[in-house]
Amino acid sequence: MMDAFERFGLLINDRVVRTPVAIASMAGIVDAGYVLERADHIGIAFIGGYSIDGPTMDAARAIASSGDRKEFIYDAPVIELKSQIDLMAKSDVIPGINLRGSTPESFSTIARTLGDRIVYEIDAHCQQPAMIAAGCGEFYLKHPEKLLAVIRALKSEGVTVSVKIRAGVADDDRTLVGELWKAGADILHVDLMDFGTAKLRQIRNACPLVLIANNSITTFDRMKDMLSHGADLVSVARQSDIRTLAGLDAAITRYAEEEGWYNAPKQLCRGGDIRSLTFCCMPVKECPLIPALTRIGMPKETYIRMKLEAVRGTQLDTGKQTCFGSLSWCCKTSSPCMFRDMTLKQAGISRKEYMRLKRDLSDMIMSRVFHDNTQDETS
Incomplete structure (x- = not known):
């Protein structure tokens, strides 16, 4: 318990x-x-x-x-x-x-x-x-x-x-x-x-x-x-x-x-709030991530650097076989993904622990958004 x-x-x-x-x-x-x-x-x-x-x-x-x-x-x-x-x-x-x-x-x-x-x-x-x-x-x-x-x-x-x-x-x-x-x-x-x-x-x-x-x-x-x-x-x-x-x-x-994360947000592409940036992948295609970053005044390059720096040296800093080479870009456990799950298994990270790590990443993102950026969320 x-x-x-x-x-x-x-x-x-x-x-x-x-x-x-x-x-x-x-x-x-x-x-x-x-x-x-x-x-x-x-x-x-x-x-x-x-x-x-x-x-x-x-x-x-x-x-x-x-x-x-x-x-x-x-x-x-x-x-x-x-x-x-x-x-x-x-x-x-x-x-x-x-x-x-x-x-x-x-x-x-x-x-x-x-x-x-x-x-x-x-x-x-x-x-x-x-x-x-x-x-x-x-x-x-x-x-x-x-x-x-x-x-x-x-x-x-x-x-x-x-x-x-x-x-x-x-x-x-x-x-x-x-x-x-x-x-x-x-x-x-x-x-x-x-x-x-x-x-x-x-x-x-x-x-x-x-x-x-x-x-x-x-x-x-x-x-x-x-x-x-x-x-x-x-x-x-x-x-x-x-x-x-x-x-x-x-x-x-x-x-x-x-x-593992009692109030985990829905993913951004499914109507999630700003905390769900923790689950978003790299901004390489047209999706809800791009306008969300624009609204919070965060350039794509800053978003990429922020997430990579945040997970460096943590358990999320692994996953070369995932879509973008790191668990920092991986989605919520409610979304099926064999590459994410395979990485978690190999790294000895439970799904519950993964969600807690994502919560920590989300907390850091929220801090950066509200203390380091000017934002105007309208949706």
């Missing part, structure tokens, strides 16, 4: 994520008690949403008084949040708090008081009119400069920042997520609404943030679809019952131990 980091390779807030299954916040419902009941089957949980200043607490009271939905109502945000965080410390679940605030100072004050043991999630997702009028939730997606200011305020306190957004609300999701990354956000938590995997791929191709996909992801098939289009984790909200969470956790654990 692999340990959690070997299996998934996920670190959040300097802690190993046990499983890429998360609980998303639901106002008035998801608190520490809710999380602890489900702790055996999740890796991270976002409690809340919690209102943290006058305007948002007034909005929460107005929403609750209407009787349409629940809210967390309290007079002392810091005391309540500290109590909830202390309770969550009884589990191995990484704690996150989904916060509704109307100013950067509201967020930085909370972070300064509670410290860096938790993930601070900015609620840029709520669509309740009262919250939007208070200057939070979807308000931030229509006024991204204010959202960026909140991120910077939190990062000035040295904490890990997640941003929860709703796809399709901002003028351009790709531009937005790139700006969130550059402002210092660490995690992007996306309610995909009805957009599906095409939107997820666009977002993955626009930023290197830890990406959590949300919206009706309650079966392993749907979970695997999200992971293969760019997600690092998936989150569940309304259907976060123990049976659903346990099923997702068990299925992805088994899949990771069998396949």
Whole structure:
């Protein structure tokens, strides 16, 4: 049995994520008690949403008084949040708090008081009119400069920042997520609404943030679809019952131990995201690789040199009988290839280990793309 980091390779807030299954916040419902009941089957949980200043607490009271939905109502945000965080410390679940605030100072004050043991999630997702009028939730997606200011305020306190957004609300999701990354956000938590995997791929191709996909992801098939289009984790909200969470956790654990790379992307020619460059061959013919390299601003020669340098001295630096003389150019194990498989057998590399090596190569490619190149992904 692999340990959690070997299996998934996920670190959040300097802690190993046990499983890429998360609980998303639901106002008035998801608190520490809710999380602890489900702790055996999740890796991270976002409690809340919690209102943290006058305007948002007034909005929460107005929403609750209407009787349409629940809210967390309290007079002392810091005391309540500290109590909830202390309770969550009884589990191995990484704690996150989904916060509704109307100013950067509201967020930085909370972070300064509670410290860096938790993930601070900015609620840029709520669509309740009262919250939007208070200057939070979807308000931030229509006024991204204010959202960026909140991120910077939190990062000035040295904490890990997640941003929860709703796809399709901002003028351009790709531009937005790139700006969130550059402002210092660490995690992007996306309610995909009805957009599906095409939107997820666009977002993955626009930023290197830890990406959590949300919206009706309650079966392993749907979970695997999200992971293969760019997600690092998936989150569940309304259907976060123990049976659903346990099923997702068990299925992805088994899949990771069998396949080696739990969220391996589809190949680029089959609709894969930018991570799938790890599986692409040399750019010697007209195929989706050529326009993909153009969009990320990487010359073909740079791509070739980058992959060859990355695998030099590694187990992927072999395979003279493969199509291009190196496993660095070989495809995913789900695609049949006798030359790749023959090389793996001769080199004593299991298919699972091969996929893990490809994951390492993908991580390096992502770093090069986002730190050394200007890119404008549009597909």
